[in-house]
Amino acid sequence: MHIAEGFLPPAHAIAWSVASAPFIVQGVRSLSREVREHPESTLLLGASGAFTFVLSALKIPSVTGSCSHPTGTGLGAILFRPPVMAVLGTITLLFQALLLAHGGLTTLGANAFSMAIVGPWAGYAVYRLLKRYDVPLMVSVFFAAFVADLSTYCVTSVQLALAFPDPSSGFLGALGKFGSIFAFTQVPLAVSEGLLTVLVMRLLVQSSKGELTRLGVLVKKTATGARGKTETEAKA
Amino acid sequence: MSKMSKNAKINILLVAVVAALAVLPVVLGLGDHKKEPFTGADAQAETAITEIDPEYEPWFSPLYEPPSGDIESALFALQAALGAxxxxxxxxxxxxxxxxxxxxxxxxxxxxxxxxxxxxxxxxxxxxxxxxxxxxxx
Incomplete structure (x- = not known):
């Protein structure tokens, strides 16, 4: 999903940077609030950023005969809500743009919009939706990470199609072209990302029950569960 | 004790499925129909851009570029190692x-x-x- 340096026309590059900026500002605020109010979160925040660091460095072969990489943004979005991932994802992208010549500074805004903003929000929305319907935690986690990954690449396809519409078939033609490069390749990788996120969440459940409860990922079964039931009963 | 090992088994199974998803496309030769199998999707998008708009010239180049593919791989490995x-x-x-x-x-x-x-x-x-x-x- 890394659009290479200089590969978006200036107007598009600026527009996506402007679109991303408020999300990143919001993210910096919510990140510093989290660290100030819950200093004990710092370690888990670091681990969430580290997960994105690892996964976005892994170029994995896919069924289409190309390689692509997961994003790792679903985990942090579930744990700390999406704004925090706008920052952690952008830091990862910045590292790759500066040291690896992967992505770029002019395309940082567009890449941040897909990987650090839309991906986390889409994954988080799926997570909340499934949780509302009492889907088991690990199933919700899987689909959240899956959607965070896949939606990121769909956004990249749209961004490129907007910038480079096909001369004959227009925006939709270009969308099909970029979509076939990114989106289909990404499906098995999104499955892998879902499974890896489930793995890390399982390890967290085993090792950090207290923190997951505080973050609202695990629910204390006694009080809230009973109250939830009586509320629904009262409604019925 | 048996509960612990069941947990470990599920974790190992998850890792195994991820590994299989990564290895099978290569083993089954799913990239054989391509001139250059298993190139990065990001690089393919660059090619697609130049196909759609042959006159497009990137207007900015990276400030630093790893001098060789090997160094690039090393830096990617470094990124993964830091995270891990x-x-x-x-x-x-x-x-x-x-x-x-x-x-x-x-x-x-x-x-x-x-x-x-x-x-x-x-x-x-x-x-x-x-x-x-x-x-x-x-």
Missing amino acids: GVLAYYFGLRKGRRQGEERARAEQAGKAEQVEQTGEAGKAEQPEQAHAPAPEGA
């Missing part, structure tokens, strides 16, 4: 803390038991206490 290191630190620290807490709890429970025992023993021996020193000192 932080994750390993986190889980290692958690496990150590948990073990420490368990040990402290076990020690405290042990002490409490000892106090109870010596307390009872003390009561029983109270009449003779003047003659014999406390048994736990020995």
Whole structure:
């Protein structure tokens, strides 16, 4: 999903940077609030950023005969809500743009919009939706990470199609072209990302029950569960 | 104990499925229909851009570019290693803390038991206490 340096026309590059900026500002605020109010979160925040660091460095072969990489943004979005991932994802992208010549500074805004903003929000929305319907935690986690990954690449396809519409078939033609490069390749990788996120969440459940409860990922079964039931009963 | 190993089994299974998803496309030769199999999707998008708009010239180039593919690979590996290191630190620290807490709890429970025992023993021996020193000192 890394659009290479200089590969978006200036107007598009600026527009996506402007679109991303408020999300990143919001993210910096919510990140510093989290660290100030819950200093004990710092370690888990670091681990969430580290997960994105690892996964976005892994170029994995896919069924289409190309390689692509997961994003790792679903985990942090579930744990700390999406704004925090706008920052952690952008830091990862910045590292790759500066040291690896992967992505770029002019395309940082567009890449941040897909990987650090839309991906986390889409994954988080799926997570909340499934949780509302009492889907088991690990199933919700899987689909959240899956959607965070896949939606990121769909956004990249749209961004490129907007910038480079096909001369004959227009925006939709270009969308099909970029979509076939990114989106289909990404499906098995999104499955892998879902499974890896489930793995890390399982390890967290085993090792950090207290923190997951505080973050609202695990629910204390006694009080809230009973109250939830009586509320629904009262409604019925 | 059996519950622990079931957990571990599920974790190993998850890793195995991810590994299979990555390895199978290569083993099954799913890239064979391409001139250059298993290139990066990001690089393919660049090619697609130049196909759609052959006149497009990137208007900015990276400030730093790894001088060779090998160095690029090394930097990617470094990125993964940094992330994996932080994750390993986190889980290692958690496990150590948990073990420490368990040990402290076990020690405290042990002490409490000892106090109870010596307390009872003390009561029983109270009449003779003047003659014999406390048994736990020995």
